[in-house]
Amino acid sequence: MAEYKIQGLSCANCAREMEEEINRLEHGEDAKILFNSSKLVINDQIDRKRVEKILASDGARLVVDSGDEHGKVDGHAHHHDHSHANGDNLKILIGLSVIFFASAIYIDYQWHDFVAIIFYLVAAALSGYKTFVKGIKNLFRLKFNIDTLMTIALAGAFGIGEWREGTIVAILFGINEYLEGLGMEKARRSMEALLKVAPKEAILYEGGKERVVSIEELQEGDIVLVKPGGKIPSDGLIFEGISSVNEAAITGESMPVEKFAGESVFGGSINNEGVLKVKITKAYKDSSLSKILHLVEEAQETKTPTEQFINRFARYYTPIVMIIAVIVMVVPPLFFNGDWGSWFYQGLAVLIVGCPCALIISSPIAIISGITRNARHGILVKGGVFLEKLGKIEAIAFDKTGTLTKGKPAVEQMKVYDEASFLKIAGSIEKNSSHPIADAIMRKVSEQETSFAEPDHIQTIAGQGVIATIEGREYRVGNEKTLENLQVPQEVQSDIDAMKQQGYTLVVVSDETRVLGMFGLTDELREESKETIHQLNSMGIKTIMLTGDHSKTAEKVADTVGLTDYYGDLLPDEKVNKIKELTARGKTAMIGDGINDAPALAIADLGIAMGKGTDSAIETADIVLMQDHLGKLPSAISIAKKVNRVIKLNISLALALKLIALLLTIPGMLTLWIAILSDMGATILVTLISLTVMIDRKK
Structure with missing residues (x-):
């Protein structure tokens, strides 16, 4: 499949009709016109001349890029966009048209002369000639779209x-076209601004020399130099240097992140102060940023159920209105003694009401705005379909580890029976271990102790812990089993039972004869979990935790963060069954870390993955929280709900204004300019309301 940029694509309904025509060509069944990003995707074997002819019938054409005789678009290549210039030309033509129209009215009142008629015709031609040319072509092909209807009228x-009247209609239609293009352009621009974060060049460092290369030339294993203020060209590891890095383009996180040698960095993030040497781990096309940008572009084009309904509706709507127009022209004069001239005029006005433009555009601008705004916050929604679903979610099922919690243990409680040696011994033994539990203990111990002894001998006993000899004495650090040969006092035993009851993981420190103390560890909660759950509950969304952890641990987390419900001790397949149960009760989203939760994410109505750009998260889920935390989830749902509300409001407005116009034919009050105002008013309102989705209200 080849991808091309289209110029002059301003009408959503026309794009839909042209796509249907291209689909009827040989090898054209898979062709897609991506109206939101002005692109065409076609099979390489299709007859391009015939495709260009179809596009030309609506004043659109393929952009031929200087670097490629076919004008193909490479993923995110940037092109000179002429739509802005087209808009400016239309603005000048409409301005001239209004001057001629005003002159015609003056001449008409002064002399009632045929000169006025010439001025009216010039005014109409200036703002409506394109429509007229397209309309006449369509008439011969018996293709009835807005241009044909306008031309007949x-x-x-x-x-x-x-x-x-005719001239007013032509001018108003010109203004309408200009404003419709402007609204779509604004939405497209916000999307393009998002895509501009992609770096273009990199400084390749080889053999002690620096040279600037294009991003496409970079290969895995290359070393690049990133100067302060420069963009990191692709995903990689810091080979040399220390700096803080702004990852807002990928994660939406505004605070810079400190980075040291050996740490990973994302392509598209900005190096703030130090000079970094980065070893590239992925070619740009495989990097997180490239995937995100590609997904965001594709996301705008997935048709939501609402859009599919509107498109089906539009297909029948125009022919029905044309039949009504004929009835209005013929029935009153034939059967009710009406005046042929005035009813013919009413019928022409009804024809204009048959334009479904406002209806077709009621959805795409709102959807692009919603997807773009979420992407700016580091929330990747993979399509309009998922955005619509997100706004309808009734329950969210959370995995515990790595989602509500950080996925790494932390000491939450300590029982000390020997002040002098407990922390010292624990630190001396655990400082040599890289185990996450040892790491958590060292973080706690280091708050109070700083000097530790060096053990003479250390031995790990599987399933229990560690035995170490320090200054001739034997010490043990591990779980309860390390106490098997000791007489444990009742007081200590009851502390052990109490801590187990509370769901803690126990680490006991003992010598040859007694227990020195113990640590109660728990998986540390994310700072934002409690606030996020509170916000979701107040939005009327049920919050449920599904975890393989012990029920006691699950209960403790559920109580702390305020979950509606929780289920512990679940095996992976039981998690999937639980999700099936929940989805049967109402629309349910599942949030996990994208790797071990893949089956549950896939079975839920909506799969949401945590993940700082982990490939599996980006690929398996419908929505990815790039910041790797839950903080922005409530705002993403609010944006989705707003998009759904806006689309409903837009459809209602578009249909209501058209219905009012049609009802005006009953008393014979519908005029041509009221008819076009009903369509134009709806289009302008729908566009403006859709653009409100993009407004970020900073708290």
Whole structure:
């Protein structure tokens, strides 16, 4: 499949019709016109001349890039966008049109002269000639879209001497086209601004020399130099240097992150102060940023159920309105003695009401705005479908480890029976271990003790812990089993039972005869978990935890963060069954860390993955929280709910204004300019309301 940039694509309905025509060509069944990003995806074997002819019928054309005779688009290549210039030209033409129209009215009142008619025609031609040319072509092909309807209405109005009315309609239609293009352009621009974070070049460092290369030339294993203020070209590891890095482009996290040698960095993030040498671990096209940008671009084009409904509706709507127009023109004069001229005029007005533009555009601008705004916050929504679902979620199931908690143990409680030696012995033994539990103990011990002895001998006993000899005495650090040969006092035993009851993981420190003290460890909660759960509950969303951990541990976490419900001791397949149960009760999202939760994420109505750009998270989930924390989840749901509300409001407005216009035919009050205002008003309102989704209200 080849991808091309299209210029002059301003009408969503026309894009849909052209896509259907291209689909009917040989090898064209998979062709897609991506209206939101002005692109065309076609099979390489298709006859391009015929495709270009279809596009030309609507004033659109393929952009031929200077670097490629076919104008193909490479993922995120940037092009000169002429749509802005097109908009400016249309603005000038409309301005001239209004001047000619005003002159025509003046001449008409002064002399009632045929000169006025010429001025009216020039005014109409300036703002409506494109529509007229397209409309006449379509008439011969019996293709009835907005251009055909407008052309029939204009020709009819001039045919019955309604020069002024016809010209007003042409000018209003020109303004409408301009504003519709402007709204779509604004949404596209915000998307393009997001895509501009992709770096273009890198400084390759080889053999002690530096040279600038394009991002595409970089290969895995290359060393690149990143100067202060420079962009890191692709995912990699810091080979040399220390600096703070701004990862906002990938994670949405505004605070810079300190980075040292050996740590990983994302392509597209900005190096703040130090000079870094980075070893590239992925070619740019495989980097997190490239995947995110590609997903965001594709996300705009997935049709939501609402959009699919609108498209089906539009297919039948226009022909039905055309039949109504014929009835309005013919029935009153034939059967109720009506005046042929005035009812013909009413019928022409009804034709204009048949334009489904406002309906078609009621959804895409709102969806792009929602996806873009979430992406700016580091929340990757993989499609309009998922955005719509996110706004309808009734329950969220959370995995515990790595989602509500940090996934690393922390000491939460200590019992000390021998002040002098407990922390000293624990530190002396654990400082040599790289185990996460040892690491947690060392963080706690280091708060009070700083000097530790060096053990003479250390032996690990599987399933128990460690035995070490320090200054001729034997000490043990491990679980309860290390106490098997000791007489444990009742007081100590009851402390052990109490801590186990509270769901702690126990680490006991003892010598040859007695217990010196013990640590109660728990998986540390994320700072934002409690606040996030509170916000979700107040939005009316049920919050449920599913974990393989002990029920006691699960209960403790559930109580601390305020979950609606929890289930512990679950095996992976039991988690999947639980999700099936929950989805049967209401729309349920599952949040996990994207690796071990893949089956549960896939079975939920919506899979949301934690993950600082982990490949499996980006690939398996429908939504990815790039910051790797839950903090922005409530705002993502609020944005999705707003998008859903806006789309419903837009559809209601578009249909209501058209219905009012149609009802005005009953008393014979519908005029051509009221008809176009009903469509134009709906289009402008729908566009403006959709753009409100993009407004970030800073707290």
